[in-house]
Amino acid sequence: MLPEMGQSMALDPPAPGGLQGHGFPDGVWSRTFNAPSTPGTYAYQLIATTEGCVTSNRLEVALTVR
Numbered sequence: 001m002l003p004e005m006g007q008s009m010a011l012d013p014p015a016p017g018g019l020q021g022h023g024f025p026d027g028v029w030s031r032t033f034n035a036p037s038t039p040g041t042y043a044y045q046l047i048a049t050t051e052g053c054v055t056s057n058r059l060e061v062a063l064t065v066r
Contacts, residue, residue, distance in 0.1 A: 007034070011048065037066050 014027030029048070036042055042063045048056040 027051055035063060041065075 009031055011029040011031050014029060042065065044061050045061060045063075046056075046059045
């Protein structure tokens with residue numbers, strides 16, 4: 001299934017320290033966003049890429065808004 005809409009967002013690092021191009025710390029990276037206001041089921045996909053262009057497997061999560 002092809003996405004109807006796409007958006008790219010940067011993840012927030014787990015702790016202060018590290019500058020882009022100089023390495024970021026290991027740990028849990030996160031991103032918050034507002035859920036859609038229209039009821040329905042939405043599929044979100046996440047693919048993370050490092051500064052060295054190492055890419056993760058795709059993660060897909062379904063969000064149901066009631």
